[in-house]
Amino acid sequence: MGLIRRMGQAGTLESADCLVTVAGAEKDSLDYRGGNRKLFGERTRKLVQETLARFQVSGVQVTIQDQGALELVIRARLETALGRAMKEA
Amino acid sequence: MRAMRSMLYIPGNAPGMIQNATVFGADMVMIDLEDAVALAEKDAARDMTAAFLRSYDFGDLPVIVRINAADTPYFDADLEAIVPLKPFAVRLPKCQDAQDVTKADARMSGIEKRSGLPAGTVPIHAMLESARGIENAYAVATACPRVKALTLGGQDLTADLGIQKTRDGWEFFYARSRVVMAAKAAGIDAFDTVWTDFNDPEGLFLEAKQIVELGFTGKAAIHPSQVEVIHRAFRPDSREVLKAERIVAAAAEAERQGRGVVAVDGKMVDGPIIARARHLISLACHYGMEGGESR
Amino acid sequence: MNLAKNSIGRLVPLEIPGVGTFDPYGGAFNRILQSASRAAAHPVRKPEAPSRSKVAPGLKAAIERSGLENGMTISFHHHLRNGDAVIPQVLETLLQMGYRDLTFAPSSIPDSHDCVADYVRKGLIRRIWTSGARGEVGRMISRGEMEETVVIRSHGGRARAIEEGSIAIDVAFLAAPACDALGNSAGCSGKSACGSLGYAITDARFARHVIAVTDNLVEYPLHPHISIPQYLVNQVVIVDSLGDPTKIATGAARITRNPLDLKVAENAYRLIAASGILAPGCSFQVGAGGASLAVAAFVRDHMKEKGIQGSFGLGGISGYMAQMLEEGLFRGLFDVQSFDSAVTGSMTRNRAHMEIDPSWYANPMNQGCLVHNLDVVILAALDVDTDFNVNVMTGNDGVLRGASGGHSDTAAGAKLAIVVAPSFRGGVPTVKDRVQTVVTPGETVDAIVTERGICINPKRADLWEAARKANLPVKEIGELKKEVERFTGVPEPVETDQGRVVAVVEYRDGTLVDSIYRVGE
Numbered sequence: 001m002g003l004i005r006r007m008g009q010a011g012t013l014e015s016a017d018c019l020v021t022v023a024g025a026e027k028d029s030l031d032y033r034g035g036n037r038k039l040f041g042e043r044t045r046k047l048v049q050e051t052l053a054r055f056q057v058s059g060v061q062v063t064i065q066d067q068g069a070l071e072l073v074i075r076a077r078l079e080t081a082l083g084r085a086m087k088e089a
Numbered sequence: 090m091r092a093m094r095s096m097l098y099i100p101g102n103a104p105g106m107i108q109n110a111t112v113f114g115a116d117m118v119m120i121d122l123e124d125a126v127a128l129a130e131k132d133a134a135r136d137m138t139a140a141f142l143r144s145y146d147f148g149d150l151p152v153i154v155r156i157n158a159a160d161t162p163y164f165d166a167d168l169e170a171i172v173p174l175k176p177f178a179v180r181l182p183k184c185q186d187a188q189d190v191t192k193a194d195a196r197m198s199g200i201e202k203r204s205g206l207p208a209g210t211v212p213i214h215a216m217l218e219s220a221r222g223i224e225n226a227y228a229v230a231t232a233c234p235r236v237k238a239l240t241l242g243g244q245d246l247t248a249d250l251g252i253q254k255t256r257d258g259w260e261f262f263y264a265r266s267r268v269v270m271a272a273k274a275a276g277i278d279a280f281d282t283v284w285t286d287f288n289d290p291e292g293l294f295l296e297a298k299q300i301v302e303l304g305f306t307g308k309a310a311i312h313p314s315q316v317e318v319i320h321r322a323f324r325p326d327s328r329e330v331l332k333a334e335r336i337v338a339a340a341a342e343a344e345r346q347g348r349g350v351v352a353v354d355g356k357m358v359d360g361p362i363i364a365r366a367r368h369l370i371s372l373a374c375h376y377g378m379e380g381g382e383s384r
Numbered sequence: 385m386n387l388a389k390n391s392i393g394r395l396v397p398l399e400i401p402g403v404g405t406f407d408p409y410g411g412a413f414n415r416i417l418q419s420a421s422r423a424a425a426h427p428v429r430k431p432e433a434p435s436r437s438k439v440a441p442g443l444k445a446a447i448e449r450s451g452l453e454n455g456m457t458i459s460f461h462h463h464l465r466n467g468d469a470v471i472p473q474v475l476e477t478l479l480q481m482g483y484r485d486l487t488f489a490p491s492s493i494p495d496s497h498d499c500v501a502d503y504v505r506k507g508l509i510r511r512i513w514t515s516g517a518r519g520e521v522g523r524m525i526s527r528g529e530m531e532e533t534v535v536i537r538s539h540g541g542r543a544r545a546i547e548e549g550s551i552a553i554d555v556a557f558l559a560a561p562a563c564d565a566l567g568n569s570a571g572c573s574g575k576s577a578c579g580s581l582g583y584a585i586t587d588a589r590f591a592r593h594v595i596a597v598t599d600n601l602v603e604y605p606l607h608p609h610i611s612i613p614q615y616l617v618n619q620v621v622i623v624d625s626l627g628d629p630t631k632i633a634t635g636a637a638r639i640t641r642n643p644l645d646l647k648v649a650e651n652a653y654r655l656i657a658a659s660g661i662l663a664p665g666c667s668f669q670v671g672a673g674g675a676s677l678a679v680a681a682f683v684r685d686h687m688k689e690k691g692i693q694g695s696f697g698l699g700g701i702s703g704y705m706a707q708m709l710e711e712g713l714f715r716g717l718f719d720v721q722s723f724d725s726a727v728t729g730s731m732t733r734n735r736a737h738m739e740i741d742p743s744w745y746a747n748p749m750n751q752g753c754l755v756h757n758l759d760v761v762i763l764a765a766l767d768v769d770t771d772f773n774v775n776v777m778t779g780n781d782g783v784l785r786g787a788s789g790g791h792s793d794t795a796a797g798a799k800l801a802i803v804v805a806p807s808f809r810g811g812v813p814t815v816k817d818r819v820q821t822v823v824t825p826g827e828t829v830d831a832i833v834t835e836r837g838i839c840i841n842p843k844r845a846d847l848w849e850a851a852r853k854a855n856l857p858v859k860e861i862g863e864l865k866k867e868v869e870r871f872t873g874v875p876e877p878v879e880t881d882q883g884r885v886v887a888v889v890e891y892r893d894g895t896l897v898d899s900i901y902r903v904g905e
Binding site: 010072079 | 103108137139140144145
């Protein structure tokens, strides 16, 4: 079972990238912002769900500021953010 | 044989650039986890590069990944993440001697085994960036069967030698010759270093022509605009193409007649020369050159 | 609202309350060739007694004298671009004077004028007829805040509409960077110089009352060039400043250095070269920047290398085109709008750099507009579809964020109409099954060029052949779409309120090519 030890952030606000922030919370939540939030909302929700499950964490508040990133890019940034949030000091 | 004239460097933490890797006509790309990535972002670049290798279809384009050097805390994690994804090669920076290579080789074999891959699946391109590395070029080139190319790292080399890079690059003559010689002796490829002044494409062209003449397989490009310049420098001389066509025709004729010996213009040509001639013709075809004439 | 399907399968209204009846689009040249002759609308003007000065005491006084009443139509040009201060100043004055329910009919709305949305909300403006809408104005329209349907027209279409009387301008407020006391106006000099005053010319000819607004009253007579002669101008108003010169006369647009845009431009150039159209006497038009302008750089090198002199350049003129004129690569340059400060200098120095009005430029219903003589045009796009239809109006979210401009005019007229665009933008593919809004119908588009491939309209078998012979990276448009979707995925469709048409896109001939629907927040 993974443990969120601190807030974790990864990515940038550059075009084609996204800024992902994860923090421990009561329950899972996703705040997906940016021009694509209506175009890829469902897909992003699924990828966040699937990634959290893969990392075996729950109670994660995820914020994504999407600057037009591909799905695989959002996933990579989320993985890095989780890694930073979970790694031992 | 595939064309390997240009190798476009792309920072591993720049998704905006990686997603366009296939667009610029480079023969290969090298995604960089080392010098192009800040220390605080090594993990991000690794995750991003792995994500692209895993999910993005680069088509025919060979993707090489330059990992961090063995004496950094990132070396192990880089290999663990990248090797199972089977990049075209792993670029190993700062190779000083054969042991640097064999250590990486052992690590990579372990990872391959755990991933269900045959040991030796992922090639190494060894980067020589110091005086010691250059002196040990042949030992590095032959350190293990995995090594498929030597690359000259000009920027670190000038630092190691305590000199400045000049426009005509005379200071690199020995290092370049050594790298090519060792690579050829080992039967592997040789890649030249970056040209950093992208406001001077003429200088790049002159340098690229020089290294083609020295026998390098290809050269690094740090900006898409450099790819076309490099390709122009590799463009075969039309007389050479005509000669190559005669060689290939002679070889085909000899085969038809069941002869083992091929002669062109009164001289014997053997296997490697015929292969080289074929390679030249395929490069010429790439340029739409026919019968030595460019279109 | 009664909607009918037009010839490209789009639903359009047959009648817009408060505007009139419309025919659905039926082909790029059908209406034009079938039209009977008709009298142009004549402005109803009262003669002026002889005078030595038309300078009004102020803007308010001028408006009072103009006979403007609630519900009437006012117009402006957009040559001052994002540096314009005239539109906000006039609208504010009108509001203060208690006006309501006006039809706002500028040649276009500069991006910077979010304030127009406020004037709508305050009741000053009831109707908008424009070439484009962005920012808050675009969002306001897309939200359905306006009761009256907005009409989007191309530059050629607006000229046609004015000349036939569909747009009956009551008062035209025309910013004049140089103006004399009797109203002779021009755009090439003065602290707020903007170059060509093209769009203003048509308004001046047909408006019932014309007020020239200037910050630079010159000694009589204005010389050497007069864009709008005094006999078309009723009053002159002097203000402190027409706007911000740094945003009116921007620095010369440079060729992009973005490698992706350059790749797109290079592919477009290769198609042009393969088509054989770059022969002596050729003519072309390019856009203001990005890949569209970069194509000019490739074409220029080609023309210089081969010693080709073109007949004319057209646009939408940027400093780059003016430079090409200087280099003798064209015999003449026709300028309906100047994009940067370099152009103003060229117009002043070079008599072959000629100012034109939008009717001359692109009105399909006159005896010969320039776009009909164009060989090549390079156009941008927001997105396109597999029928080669082009959208330059609405974004991926369905919200208004663009302008029709000369897009559909030049595409229809040019022998070779090339649309350049990256194959995906912001993670979203550029090629869709069906664009949100059609501005330029696919039958007028010969090729869509991206960095990943050149798509040629199947109608152009000759172009396919030429492209293949030249070993160009041609792809079938459906294939390109699939290739890109493999890594971008397919976006969810935009939800629009099909029951609420907030704007219509009028084709250059007056028929309706598409409807723009309300988008929920």
